[in-house]
Amino acid sequence: MPPTTPYAGKFSSCVPYSSNANHQQPTSPYRSSTVPKPARENIYNGAYSVGENPYDIPQPHSGAYRSASVSSVNAKEHHYTSCALSENPYSSPQPYSPRQHSTSCPGRAHRHTSGSSGSSSDQSCRNNNNVAAAKARFYGHGVTTSYGEMCYHDNSLVSASLEALIQHLVPTVDYYPDRSYVFTFLLSSRLFLPPYELMTRVCHLCVEQQRSGDALLDKIRFREVAPKLVQLLTEWTETFPYDFRDERMMRCLKDMTLHVARGDEVSYSWRAMQQMTQRLIKRLSALGQYEEAVAALNVVAMERPASLKSKQASAQRSDVLSVCDDPFVLAQQLTHIELDRLSFIGPEEFIQTFAMKDPLENHKGFFRKRKTSNLEAYVSWFNRLSYLVATEICMPMKKKHRARIIEFFIDVAQECFNIGNFNSLMAIITGMNMSPVARLKKTWNKVNTDKFEILEHQMDPSSNFSNYRTALRGATQRSETAHSSQEKIVIPFFSLLIKDIYFLNEGCASRLPNGHINFEKLWELAKQVSEFLVWRQVVCPFDRERRILQYLVTTPIFTEDELHLASYESEGPENNMEKDSRRSLRSSLLHRENRT
Structure with missing residues (x-):
């Protein structure tokens, strides 16, 4: 079923064009053209190994991602933050737990060194908390408490110093931080320090906390805490594996493996470290193969189309209808590509797009290495699909054929909407609204645009894409209660997701005036990214059509100048400005071809 929207019921499945009586097959030189060259097929099939090809076998996703998902909550303002954020969806440890207090809290400082005094200090904190809670209930306000360098509101962490947050991450024998x-x-x-430094400090603190001066006792104590440390490192490697492409991270991981082995070479912890490292290496290997394959496909796609000096010559190029004439099948293959590429985007890439902007950051050299290649590759795919749609429309010589391709892509966009593939939907709409396509008035006059207007309404950018956000919520609710794998698919309009995260970061201070980290902002960033992680782990249920996939990712597309010239060749200039533009484009493109 389609997402719950005002227009959802108006869309029905499209009939394949080969049997659609309303769209008679026109005579076209593209029908007799050949399919993509075998060389491209070889690149497509051989770019990945059998077990890692994301266009062949869907990549497995760690179950750890699902635990990070959160639900929407009501907005609430707090007087100590610089912006209004929604209620913290992740609850902090319950009051009075061993880790509720920061490292500077008296109750925490003496807990491991003094029995009675530690209990007395801890009880004092509890009594103060109870008094504050009673007053809050009487006056109708939430409870705000501070434990040294950590501040909580209604048992939710809202701010803390960086040192306290790092200490809060360090496990002990009787404590493990909440997974959220x-x-x-x-x-x-x-945003505040590079991952390798965080890992080094966490591992160092974990080891140092077990030191007592007695080598044998230290070994026993570390053996007791080792399972918790391994659990933390496992969550890190499974959720943020790309951090370990840094040699310093792998070196630290190797050092901790040796440290665990010295404690007990036959222990469960040592075996768990070995298995964790093997899974990490496999994941990084798959990432490397994926990036190499995408680069190879991009090289093939960079081949220029036939010369525009003669549209008869360009007729040798295959068009989309000669490869697939069923809108539903093409929408399914687009969904395959979307989910394949989404699966390789690391959650940290969203943060690293603006990580270098913190003015207090002292590790700018690290952040200059913008580790966002998979995110950028996915944005490039959106742009490619938009230009592919425009190229397919502008290429045919006959007006009737152009109109038929426009109607075909409208139906493909409709099927993408029904599937929940909003990214491909928006890419198709963007391509059809590009000026070289929009100016083809004679062609558009032959097209029934009712469905296209409905789709445009769904993706209307007014009111901050309110219609799209309603449809996205409907698709998300459908996914949460899905009875089939197809109903689980939610592919958001990716550029808007990036924009939302960007403005959340820009609109809220990372640090408060007292120097604390604004952890409410971090909760909100995590909520946005964790929703994406749930969406990306869905395995596409549709059958793969290699020939169609090959065409979508490798067929050459026009540049913007080539699109404008092709548009003028299809429908001549209407005024002197367009005539001058065509003359200039012909001259510049001809000069460019002669140079190459």
């Missing part, structure tokens, strides 16, 4: 806190801090800590 682990995900949130590992995700956003890169």
Whole structure:
């Protein structure tokens, strides 16, 4: 079923064009053209290994991601933050837990060194908390408490110093940080220090806390805490594996493996470290193969189309209808590509797009290495699909054929909407609204645009894309209660998701006036990214059509100048400005071809 929207019921499945009586097959030189060259097929099939090809076998996704998902909550303002944020969806450890207090809290400082005094200090904190809670209930306000360098509101962490947050991440024998806190801090800590430094400090603190001066006792104590440390490192490697492409991270991981082995070479912890490292290496290997394959496909796609000096010559190029004439099948293959590429985007890439902007950051050299290649590759795919749609429309010589391709892509966009593939939907709409396509008035006069207007209404940018956000919520609700794998698919309009995260970061201070980290902002960033992680782990249920996939990712597309010239060749200039533009484009493109 389609997402719950005002227009959802108006869309029905499209009939394949080969049997659609309303769209008679026109005579076209593209029908007799050949399919993509075998060389491209070889690149497509051989770019990945059999087990890692994301266009062949869907990549497995760690179950750890699902635990990071959160639900929407009501907005609430707090007087100590610089912006209004929604209620913290992740609850902090319950009051009076061993880790509720910061390292500077008296109750925490003496807990491990003094029995009676520690209990007395802890009880004092509890009594103060109870008094504050009673007053809050009487006056109708939430409870705000501070433990040294950590501040809580209604048992939710809202701010703390960087040192306290790092200490809060360190496990002990009887304590392990909440998984939501682990995900949130590992995700956003890169705003303040590089991952390798965080890992070094966490491992160092974990080891140093077990030192007593007696070598045998130290070994026993570390053996007791080792399972918790391994659990933390496992969550790190499974949720943020790309951090370990840094040699310093791998070196630290190797050092901790040796440290665990010295404690007990036959222990469960040592075996768990070995298995964790093997899974990490496999994941990084798959990432490397994926990036190499995408680069190879991009090289093939960079081949220029036939010369525009003669549209008869360009007729040798295959068009989309000669490869697939069923809108539903093409929408399915687009969904395959979307989910394949989404699966390789690391959650940290959203944060690293603006990690270098913190004015207090002293590790700018690290952040200059913009580790966002998979995110950028996905944005490039959106642009490619938009230009592919425009190229397919502007290429045919006959007006009837152009109109038929426009109607075909409208139906493909409709099927993308029904599937929940909003990114491909928006890319198709963008391509059809490009000026070289929009100016083809004679062609558009032959097209029934009712469905296209409905789709445009769904993706209307007014009111901050309110219609799209309603449709996205409907698709998300459908996914949460899905009875089939197809109903689980939610592919958001990716550029808007990036924009939302960007403005959340820009609109809220990362640090408060007292120097504390604004952890409410970090909760919100984690909520946005964790929703994406749930969406990206869906395995596409549709059958793969290699020939169609090959065409979509490798067929050459026009540049913007080539699109304008092709548009003028299809429907001549209407005024002197367009005539001058065509003359200039012909001259510049001809000069460019002669140079190459």
